[in-house]
Amino acid sequence: MRAAIFDRDGVVNVETGYVRREADFVLVPGIEELFGRLHADGYAVFIITNQGGIDLGMYDRTWLKKLHAPLSEMGVKEIFFCPHHPLVGRCLCRKPESLFYERIKARHAVSAATMVGDRVRDLAPARKMGWKTVRIGKAHADDPPFAPDFSFADVVELNDNYLSVFAKN
Ligand SMILES: [Mg+2]
């Protein structure tokens, strides 16, 4: 199966730091169109997100799952969230750790995949998996050296270039 894997904050929803109120969860322009197009082309869409706010006691898993309901309604197949925070303890699921990436590959027999993220630290593990990498937004000063396969200002621009990124083959 072909998979498209997304970071959440800053890619699917507007970056506002920790999202702990429903009102702060605002989808970015074009994301619904992108998911729809991917589904029409037979892609499975996944999200991998670090949600250390759970470990920090800002919100809990039940609330987070409710927050994600609209994404499931948009056809997102599975949302993997790391509830851990490095101040509380280490884990193997917080990006850039690759546990969730490997889980997707193993559970869903992924033949080809593309990862879309706003931080290259999320893209580095994807490249190690052999996946295509797409950065949304600008480079950051603390980015590790990494050249994404594609780089776009925003999801609208990604949609404009959909066919070159998600080429049928
Ligand atoms: Mg992000």
Ligand SMILES: [Zn+2]
């Ligand atoms: Zn974790």
